[in-house]
Amino acid sequence: MLKSPAYNMDSQCPYCKRYFKNVRGLEVHLRSCPENTSKKARSTKKTSQKTSRCPHCAKNFDTHRGVKIHMRTCPKNPMNKDTRLVKWVKGMKDKREKFQKKFFSSFSKKKKSSK
Numbered sequence: 001m002l003k004s005p006a007y008n009m010d011s012q013c014p015y016c017k018r019y020f021k022n023v024r025g026l027e028v029h030l031r032s033c034p035e036n037t038s039k040k041a042r043s044t045k046k047t048s049q050k051t052s053r054c055p056h057c058a059k060n061f062d063t064h065r066g067v068k069i070h071m072r073t074c075p076k077n078p079m080n081k082d083t084r085l086v087k088w089v090k091g092m093k094d095k096r097e098k099f100q101k102k103f104f105s106s107f108s109k110k111k112k113s114s115k
Contacts (some may be wrong), residue, residue, distance in 0.1 A: 011020040015035035020026040030036060053060050053068040056076040061067045066076055
């Protein structure tokens with residue numbers, strides 16, 4: 001038989017009367033409790049301004065890591081376009097070479113067999 005989790009009686013939401021295992025769970029819940037109407041509780045993000053900005057599209061991010069991840073796929077980043085184009089051209093060259101080898105090898109086999 002499964003044991004039911006022990007709830008701390010001090011960890012009850014004063015708005016919706018829901019119980020939590022620990023005070024931390026209650027703190028997290030209070031920020032988004034639908035019964036809590038105070039404006040302070042609704043603000044889950046920090047009030048500080050976003051510090052990092054993409055140099056190509058000027059989109060703001062909380063961390064430098066966020067900008068680095070975004071820049072890999074930023075549509076206004078010229079490096080992304082060049083890289084995609086180079087990969088596409090290389091792929092097309094490879095496909096063309098494979099096709100030519102296959103086509104001309106089968107063509108030369110037909111000539112040899114007709115002699």
